[in-house]
Amino acid sequence: MHYPDIDKYAGMDSPVHRIEPRIKIISFGILIVSAVFVGTIPASLFFLAVAVVILLASRLPMRFILTRMKVICVFVIPILVLMPLTVPGTPLFSAGPVSISQEGVSFAVLVTVRSVTAILLVVTMLGTQRFDTTLKALSLLRVPGIIIQMLLFTYRYIYVMIDEFLRIWSSMRAKGYTFRFNRHGLTIIGNLIGMLLINSYERAERVYQAMIAKGYTGNPISFSPFRVTIPDCLFCAAVITLAVGVHINYLEIL
Amino acid sequence: MHISDGVLPLPVVAGGWIITIILLAVTLRWAGRHGDIAKEIPKLSVLTSAFFVASLIHIDIPPSSAHLILNGLLGIFLGPLCYVAMFIGLILQALLFQHGGITVIGINTLNIGIPGLICYLVFLAGYRRKIPLTLLGGICCGLAVLLTVVCLVGVLVISGEQFVTVAGLLAVAHIPIMIAEAVVGGAVVGYVARVKPELLPIPLAGGKSEDQNNNENEA
Numbered sequence: 001m002h003y004p005d006i007d008k009y010a011g012m013d014s015p016v017h018r019i020e021p022r023i024k025i026i027s028f029g030i031l032i033v034s035a036v037f038v039g040t041i042p043a044s045l046f047f048l049a050v051a052v053v054i055l056l057a058s059r060l061p062m063r064f065i066l067t068r069m070k071v072i073c074v075f076v077i078p079i080l081v082l083m084p085l086t087v088p089g090t091p092l093f094s095a096g097p098v099s100i101s102q103e104g105v106s107f108a109v110l111v112t113v114r115s116v117t118a119i120l121l122v123v124t125m126l127g128t129q130r131f132d133t134t135l136k137a138l139s140l141l142r143v144p145g146i147i148i149q150m151l152l153f154t155y156r157y158i159y160v161m162i163d164e165f166l167r168i169w170s171s172m173r174a175k176g177y178t179f180r181f182n183r184h185g186l187t188i189i190g191n192l193i194g195m196l197l198i199n200s201y202e203r204a205e206r207v208y209q210a211m212i213a214k215g216y217t218g219n220p221i222s223f224s225p226f227r228v229t230i231p232d233c234l235f236c237a238a239v240i241t242l243a244v245g246v247h248i249n250y251l252e253i254l
Numbered sequence: 255m256h257i258s259d260g261v262l263p264l265p266v267v268a269g270g271w272i273i274t275i276i277l278l279a280v281t282l283r284w285a286g287r288h289g290d291i292a293k294e295i296p297k298l299s300v301l302t303s304a305f306f307v308a309s310l311i312h313i314d315i316p317p318s319s320a321h322l323i324l325n326g327l328l329g330i331f332l333g334p335l336c337y338v339a340m341f342i343g344l345i346l347q348a349l350l351f352q353h354g355g356i357t358v359i360g361i362n363t364l365n366i367g368i369p370g371l372i373c374y375l376v377f378l379a380g381y382r383r384k385i386p387l388t389l390l391g392g393i394c395c396g397l398a399v400l401l402t403v404v405c406l407v408g409v410l411v412i413s414g415e416q417f418v419t420v421a422g423l424l425a426v427a428h429i430p431i432m433i434a435e436a437v438v439g440g441a442v443v444g445y446v447a448r449v450k451p452e453l454l455p456i457p458l459a460g461g462k463s464e465d466q467n468n469n470e471n472e473a
Contacts, residue, residue, distance in 0.1 A: 001310055004350035036357050037264045071352050075258045079420055086419040107416055114260025119352055122259075126349055134349075146282070146295065150342045153299030154306065158346070161307040181315055186434055190441020193308045193324075197331065197442070198450045200304035204297040211296050 001162055006123075009060055010130045015231075016058035017128045021137035023232040027239040028125040034243035035117040041106060043246050044113040050242065051120040060127050068123045069116070076115050083108035131155060137226065157200075164199055168192055256347070256362050257406070259355025262413045270361030270409075274341065277367065281337040294335075301332065302339040306346060315430045323431070326398030327439050329370030330377045330391065333455055336370045337363070361409055369401035374455070381456050388444035395439025399432040 010017070019027075035047035055065065084092075089103030126134060132152070139148040172192065179185050282291055309324050328336040341363045347353040354362050373394040380390040403425050410417040410424075446453050 001307070001312075004346075006350050032259070033357060036260045036355070037267075068352050072258045075256070075261070078423065079261070082420050082423065083416060087416045104416070111261055115258050115355070116260075118259030118355055118357070122349070122352065122356055131349075146292065146338075147342070149295050150299050150302065150338065151345060153296055154303045154342050154346060155350075157300050157303035158306055158350075161303045162310075165307050165311075179314060181313070181434070183437055186313075186437040187441040189311065189313065190438040191445045193311070193327075193438065194442040194445030194449070196304050196308055197301070197446060197453065200300050201297075201450065201453055204300035207300055208293075208296045216296070217292070 001165065003159060003162060006126045007129065007131045009064060009127055010133075012059060012128075014057060014059045014128070016054060016124065018231075019128075019235055020226055020228045020232045021129055021133050022141055022226060023228060023236050024125060024129065025134065025137055025141065027236045028121055030243050031239055032118050032121050034247060035121065036114055038114065038246065039110075039250055041110055041113065043250050044110055044117065046246060048113050048117045048120075051117045051124070055120055055124050058124050058128050060124065064127065065120070065123055069119060072115050072119050076112050080108045080112055083111070140226070160203070161196065161200060165192075165196060168195060256344070256354025257358050257365075257409070259357050261355075262358060262361065262409070266409060266413050267357055267361060270358065270364050272360075274360040274363045274367070277337055277364075278341060281334040281371070285334040298332070298335055298339060299342075302342055305339065306343050309343070313434055315434060320431050320434070322435055322438060323366060323399055323402060324395075324435070324439075325366040325370040325402060326373040326395035326435070327391075327442055329373035329398065330394055330443065330455070331453060333374050334371065336374065337367045340367045340370060365405040365409065366398075366402050368405065369398040372401060373398045378455065387447045387454075387456075388440045391443025392436040392440030394443075396432050396436030398439075399428060399435045403428045403432070 016024075031047070031050065035044070035051070038044045038047060084100045084104035085098065087101050087104035087107060089101035091099040092102045092105060093100045132155075135148055135152055135155075138151075139145065169192070172188070177188060179189070285291060285294075305324055305328055309322055311322060312319050313322060325336070325340060328339055332339050341359070344354060344359050344362050344366075345356075348356045348359060376397060377390060377394050380393065381387075385393075407421040407425055410421040443454070
């Protein structure tokens, strides 16, 4: 189990790092939504190119990006393999009962490109600013307070809980536990989770009382140190033009 | 199992967000009927992060490995608040680990949240029928995964007939997860019932005498 170090490289400096957080969230949001719902392969490749250009401008290390990309394979690879075989359409290639349809191939490629683009954009957006900055910007963008506070607290306590889990886990390992897929192995995992929950519940009581003591009422007080500059506005305008442009173009082709 | 970005068409994604936002409002009001929900935020968040970490535990199921979903347990422990907890958990999974996309958080929350809410009601009903807690927990957790798979297949089939085979394959792949989740969930409920029964949504007196003999605790 690893810490979720999404903002490991937030301390670097690049044009993307310097974009004002609120503007960054809005622009990347627009880009992601337009890239995800694009309907043709050329248009999706165009958005992929945009995502790659922004990624290169951000100077995030490639290894960081690639480790982050691994997880979507779980959902995308089955689609990439199965779609060509199962979607009916013009056969592109057939051998006996197996036939690969053109529609299947193009649909699979479209889905893959869209997923990859989305993940590149998300990683670039979150990798170039601290996670608490992102949440603060979201709160200034009028996301409801209860959601922001829960995100902040949960994010913070994930680290604590990972430590807690690793502590219990290493003591189990020290006593000779190895996981087997049978009733006993699973029951032990169940006890481990139960212990994690009870520990966290007791901790939650203490955290809650400590926060009450510090005057917590459920409403956050926040200050805004963010300043929007002219390059930020230009970036946002460029992104909106791009997104709207591609979608209008696509509609006209239809 | 989370759907990633770029797979589903716009109407399905938009529908998922609308239903999720409505359900968030409804469940928050339902949970807030006994007082101010804002004060519960710290407690709820710590429990949410515990569930988040628990769902990261890798289980080796022979051909590959999987993560537990734990939506049944969330339902049992948090009641109506499980929906907002899962919403937060999925946002953080999408943002921090890229598990599942950010545009499909609505749909993904729906897929695991509704089974969670159903499990809460099943657990309460089962408790009134005096079903042993470990068994009941197992049933609820297995049921939650089953319902999640049903929702997932439903969403994929609505999205287009090209997904039918993928959906079928996903459903089959979830059978071992369902079994694992039922056993683990039963163990968690049994353990908590013995060690700290006030965490469960049951009246305390006399409610914890079932299955003392099951398994000894560890660590």
